[in-house]
Amino acid sequence: MKRILVTGATGKQGSAAAYELLKNNFEVFALTRNPQSSKAVDLKKAGAILVKGDLEGIEDLSGIFKKVDGLYLVLPPVWVSSRESDEKEAEIGMRTIKLAEEQGVKFVLYSSVLGSDKQNLFRPKFKFTIEKYLLESNLQGAVIRPASFMENLLLPSFGLAEDKFVNPLPEEKAISWVATNDIGTFARIIFQNYKAFNGKTVDFGDKLFTPKQVLNLLEEKLNQPIKFVQVPLAILYQQSETFAKLVEMIDKEGYDPIDYRFISSWMPKLTGFEQWMDEIGIEKIKELRSVDDQS
Template sequence: MSSQHDPILVTGGTGKQGGVTARRLRADGIPVRVLVRDPDAPAARALAAAGAELAIGDFDAPDTLLAAATGARGVFAVPPATYRVAGWDGDLEARRGIALIEAARTAGVDHVVFTGVGSLGDDIAWGAHGKQRIEEALVASGLRYTVLRPVRFMENYLLQGSPVDGIAHGVHRHLFPADRPLQMIAVDDIAVFAALAFADPDRFHGQILELAGDAVTPVAAAAAIARATGHPVRYEEVSEAEAEAIGPEIVNVWRVTRETGGWHADLPALRELHPGLWTLDTWLASGGADRIGALLDAQKASAAR
């Protein structure tokens, strides 16, 4: 029988979602154990300094997953995905996620919170089939579970070197229609929903939550970023031909978005659960604008050399 003194195992702790979730749980006074491959990595050392226990392990070594899960009362599951231009390796992602679920079941974990991806309709067409298989295995495991399906991260405006997303020299290029509201979420809010689920597993057992915090057209979002940073920013919609040239998974996202109307998280219902849910303006005012501005300043300086 687990107790509130037992830790929650957080996977992906050195990444975006796992890192903010581990820090959120620690801020709430909850014991946290973080699965890491390299305990000397800067992100791992920062989590240890914040009071997290480090468990050395690897998703491709199932015995280490069982060792990490043993004694934990909950697991925050973010199995690593493998993406290349040719597409997602959904089979590998599914094997890793299912191995973690099996380790949690064997270890007697009380509650698993799995974070996947917001649904767009024909999920198989755009690379979510690995996450679907993990969800199916979790439902069939007999464990208490909650599934989080976040949409596009607001932090993606900070991406650099990607063929789509991020902002390069004042231009935000992406796949989405310029004039349709695009749902997005701050990564910090994913951590809030995970913490809510772990705090009340009976209430959240079996729930599948599509997560978003705002819905803003890409053109309006670019204008908001421009106002907040003081830099000119405009949106450029990638054509179908350009998306197809990048790769088959990318053009599938382009098509599915237009066929389905995009993500469909229920913002009012989510705000009832979490009244402090961030909008894009909130995220920008809470440090996002400063981070984007610093990147744009660096790009401008580099171009002037």
């Protein structure tokens, strides 16, 4: 298990996995639409082999699939989801897994999302569809379900560049958060121990935080007040019915408990929210503000 194809290699978790694998003597094939992008060039400098293409044209990549031992399958993010985008994602994921099976890939690690099985009730063809397709195939494979990315706080929709914290989630519901670098590290651990993880689904995240706890931590680290903006459910329904139903699901049911004991048996320490803010987050938020001030 030495040659790994990483899809979404210039994205948050794809790049985290690619760099972690490279640091641990894997040969990494990095799939990218644009090999000339700065992120792709950085990966190449780090030792990755760039592969131009995308998953929508997956059949064109059969030659690469023949060369690799493992596949880290990360599908492109969809920020405004719909039934159509869900179905398209499921189709691309299943086609990719089918090609991996046809070309003799030894092991596929699919990155899904926390609570994908519960979302199946209102998203009947989505990430859980891909999970089942992989685990019911003849391939060796595993599924990792990451929690909410800490890095997502840097997206414009959260409003931190304007001294706001725009929150679409239930105000008092605690959810798990995770740093994307930790996802990359755990992906590397899985590839190094792929036989032990074969057939497993791992919910992956760190401690629980309510939106107000995140707000308090941000205010403490930035040493200033931040306006808390709660997005009404009715507005979410106008923007994306599937996302609104996800928020309703979180409010009514929450997520299943994460098995921290299992995670720590393989990876003893995850990056805490406060550590992430100290090392990465606060500096990035300040950069966002400086760009906003100049525009």
